[in-house]
Amino acid sequence: xxxxxxxxxxxxxxxxxxxxxxxxxxxxxxxxxxxxxxxxxxxxxxxxxxxxxxxxxxxxxxxxxxxxxxxxxxxxxxxxxxxxxxxxxxxxxxxxxxxxxxxxxxxxxxxxxxxxxxxxxxxxxxxxxxxxxxxxxxxxxxxxxxxxxxxxxxxxxxxxxxxxxxxxxxxxxxxxxxxxxxxxxxxxxxxxxxxxxxxxxxxxxxxxxx
Ligand SMILES: CSC[C@@H](O)[C@@H](O)C(=O)COP(=O)(O)O
Ligand SMILES: [Zn+2]
Numbered sequence: 001x002x003x004x005x006x007x008x009x010x011x012x013x014x015x016x017x018x019x020x021x022x023x024x025x026x027x028x029x030x031x032x033x034x035x036x037x038x039x040x041x042x043x044x045x046x047x048x049x050x051x052x053x054x055x056x057x058x059x060x061x062x063x064x065x066x067x068x069x070x071x072x073x074x075x076x077x078x079x080x081x082x083x084x085x086x087x088x089x090x091x092x093x094x095x096x097x098x099x100x101x102x103x104x105x106x107x108x109x110x111x112x113x114x115x116x117x118x119x120x121x122x123x124x125x126x127x128x129x130x131x132x133x134x135x136x137x138x139x140x141x142x143x144x145x146x147x148x149x150x151x152x153x154x155x156x157x158x159x160x161x162x163x164x165x166x167x168x169x170x171x172x173x174x175x176x177x178x179x180x181x182x183x184x185x186x187x188x189x190x191x192x193x194x195x196x197x198x199x200x201x202x203x204x205x206x207x208x209x210x
Contacts, residue, residue: 002094002184007033007043008059010184014097015045017188019052023099023195027051028176030077033184034087034094040064044083046074064088081156086180089160093168093180095187100176103198112145112173119145121171123197131193132168143194145171169194 002010011031018024029051032044041063045051049058060072066080077083083096112119123129124140134141144162149155159170159178168190169179179194181187 001037002033002035002043004035004043004061007035007184008056010095011043011045011059012054012056014184014188015051015054018097018099018191019054021101021195023101024051025100028100030079030083030098032077032080032083032096035061037091040084040087041069042083042087044076044080047076047078078152079155081152082159082178085156085160086163086178089163090165090180092182093187094182095184096178096180097187097191098176098178099191101195101198103195103202104171104177105174106202107198108145108171108173108175112147114173117147119173121145121198121201123201126197126200128193128196131189133166141167143167143169143171145173148173148175 010033015031027048027050030045032042035041035043041061043059043061046058046060060074060076061069062076062080063069064084066084068076086096107121111121120142122140122142125138129139146158146162149158163170168181169177171177177194179187179191181190
């Protein structure tokens, strides 16, 4: 649970850091911080704004029905349903970060079966799994990949159903990743670890096949 001013400060800092890495191209991405648990409210980015130069006025507050709360104006992220679903499923998470990157898109393509409408990518025994909370000796994780439904209610349901609490991210086919954590710092750490693993995996496979 975070006060609005602190949520804004974290979101601006995270957006700046992600933008420097090229993870928020062409106004893509949406970011949120939970303000309250019961009833749910969150600070979330405005739909369509350029998150690469996110400003305080681009962050608005919505409730669990995705209604903008009084005192705030504008249209919340088109993908607010995904944020609502994840916050409701995992009461202890406080931040959700959605970005579109080249490597998360490449792997969402490589490990998704269009005919089956599902997929996952596995990582095992890699040091950076510790940044995702997996300190065990022979750690392994599966990151789920869901279809990129045009119906955003359905997308929200698909991401929420596929999400595990101990693997803090879900890929969306040819779209991007939703990463989450118990604080803004944890969500960013998870996002950076996922993106490191994706790039590493892609480059390793490229090197092996050349
Ligand atoms: C501009 S393409 C990306 C959008 O379609 C969407 O996937 C996205 O990430 C941003 O949507 P937004 O409504 O601004 O939160
Ligand atoms: Zn998106």
